Amino acid sequence: MLWLGLVAVSTxxxxxxxxxxxxxxxxxxxxxxxxxxxxxxxxxxxxxxELDHMMADDSWQAAWQAVKDDDRxxxxxxxxxxxxxxxxxTINRRVRLRAVRVCARMAAAMAPxxxxxxAHFETTEIRTLAGVAIVLQHxxxxxxxRFVVQAHVLALGFVLALRAMRRARGGRDLTxxxxxxxxxxxxxxxxxxAHVEMVRILLVSAAASRRDVAVARL
Amino acid sequence: xxxxxxxxxxxxxxxxxxxxxxxxxxxxxxxLAIVAYLWAALLGNSLTxxxxxxxxxxxxWMRRQAVFDVLKLLVGVExxxxxxxxxxxxxxxxxxxxxxxxxxxxxxxxxxxxxxxPYGVLFAHQPQIIAATVWLFTVTSLVxxxxxxxxxxxxxxxxxxxxxxxxxxxxxxxVMKNLGASLxxxxxxxxxxxxxxxxxxxxxxAWRREEPLAISPATRRxxxxxxx
Numbered sequence: 109m110l111w112l113g114l115v116a117v118s119t120x121x122x123x124x125x126x127x128x129x130x131x132x133x134x135x136x137x138x139x140x141x142x143x144x145x146x147x148x149x150x151x152x153x154x155x156x157x158e159l160d161h162m163m164a165d166d167s168w169q170a171a172w173q174a175v176k177d178d179d180r181x182x183x184x185x186x187x188x189x190x191x192x193x194x195x196x197x198t199i200n201r202r203v204r205l206r207a208v209r210v211c212a213r214m215a216a217a218m219a220p221x222x223x224x225x226x227a228h229f230e231t232t233e234i235r236t237l238a239g240v241a242i243v244l245q246h247x248x249x250x251x252x253x254r255f256v257v258q259a260h261v262l263a264l265g266f267v268l269a270l271r272a273m274r275r276a277r278g279g280r281d282l283t284x285x286x287x288x289x290x291x292x293x294x295x296x297x298x299x300x301x302a303h304v305e306m307v308r309i310l311l312v313s314a315a316a317s318r319r320d321v322a323v324a325r326l
Numbered sequence: 327x328x329x330x331x332x333x334x335x336x337x338x339x340x341x342x343x344x345x346x347x348x349x350x351x352x353x354x355x356x357x358l359a360i361v362a363y364l365w366a367a368l369l370g371n372s373l374t375x376x377x378x379x380x381x382x383x384x385x386x387w388m389r390r391q392a393v394f395d396v397l398k399l400l401v402g403v404e405x406x407x408x409x410x411x412x413x414x415x416x417x418x419x420x421x422x423x424x425x426x427x428x429x430x431x432x433x434x435x436x437x438x439x440x441x442x443x444p445y446g447v448l449f450a451h452q453p454q455i456i457a458a459t460v461w462l463f464t465v466t467s468l469v470x471x472x473x474x475x476x477x478x479x480x481x482x483x484x485x486x487x488x489x490x491x492x493x494x495x496x497x498x499x500x501v502m503k504n505l506g507a508s509l510x511x512x513x514x515x516x517x518x519x520x521x522x523x524x525x526x527x528x529x530x531x532a533w534r535r536e537e538p539l540a541i542s543p544a545t546r547r548x549x550x551x552x553x554x
Binding site: 109111112114115116118119121122123125126127129131132134135136137138139210211213214 | 453454456457460461463464467468470471472473474475476477478479482485486489490492493496497500537539540541542545549
């Protein structure tokens with residue numbers, strides 16, 4: 109029965125792993141890593157991120173204007189709009205960071221990622237997270253491990269920033285809510301810039317090593 | 327007609343379809359061990375279904391199974407070697423050593439198996455051999471997914487179909503071993519049906535056209551995806 113159990117577990121593992129395996133997606137990832145279009149890809153990503161920031165900022169500024177005009181329902185609606193933009197963007201960033209972690213396995217060597225300094229953030233939770241990340245950077249040995257941990261920290265940071273924005277929306281005083289929201293939004297932006305930097309490091313690391321060597325070292 | 331015989335003939339037809347598909351689509355060179363396995367399966371199937379008086383017996387089945395066991399391990403090793411051919415780091419040393427030792431152990435078992443081996447000897451060893459084969463396939467799958475190795479659809483199909491079939495086969499043997507040989511016809515039917523499904527899936531994959539990958543020629547060359 110032991111052998112039967114082993115075979116059964118292995119069957120589940122193989123079916124799940126290979127059932128979800130997408131060769132085209134894997135090939136695209138390799139193409140991204142080895143295709144030599146790093147700078148072009150980064151520019152596209154920066155433009156997409158900037159668009160998200162502009163949408164969220166515009167909605168927030170319109171909400172601020174609505175508060176000044178004493179139009180509370182409109183301010184709440186616009187604040188919700190700003191939140192929804194960043195909520196959707198957070199999902200996108202977390203998916204990308206997951207892909208970055210996976211693709212990091214494909215790189216032969218990793219350039220060091222810049223640390224997340226607590227001083228760059230305003231929200232307490234994210235400052236704490238950044239502090240923990242700094243400590244981890246000292247404990248971990250390889251650049252790859254640091255990179256992966258940094259990607260995890262950023263993904264968690266996005267969740268915390270979004271939660272701070274969600275909580276800020278619930279405040280009774282709309283002006284305070286808007287200010288708190290803005291603080292969390294700025295933290296979100298800092299995290300977003302760090303996330304773009306992670307992608308840049310990944311692509312630069314892949315491009316820096318000779319392509320055949322990058323593949324051969326895996 | 328005995329349903330088992332009917333399935334046996336169906337398996338023969340599908341095996342021929344799979345082999346013709348592999349040669350017609352130029353995929354026979356992508357897995358020599360699996361081609362050898364399919365030829366061995368076709369030969370074994372033809373002998374037992376066309377001349378059952380001579381070949382439909384435990385001794386022949388046992389010898390045939392031993393050949394299959396060796397070929398299955400070779401299939402696993404070959405897929406791993408082909409998948410990781412340009413990724414030597416992903417192909418850990420222990421994996422190669424253990425895979426080689428399993429092949430050696432199975433081959434030795436095949437050569438030193440007593441000629442007049444009783445029915446029980448095979449049943450005693452079969453689950454371990456299957457577990458080793460499935461373990462090899464599982465490790466290969468894990469490394470492929472973890473390191474994002476681009477693997478050919480044909481190789482994926484082999485792994486994806488072989489492992490579930492091995493589970494059915496092991497279960498059949500375990501049931502017969504524990505509940506008695508009276509269940510042999512039912513378990514034989516179950517095993518044959520599962521085998522038919524597996525070979526049909528292979529035949530379908532062997533004939534299916536591969537969708538071109540939307541990647542640059544440079545990446546294609548680097549990853550050696552031409553005819554991989």
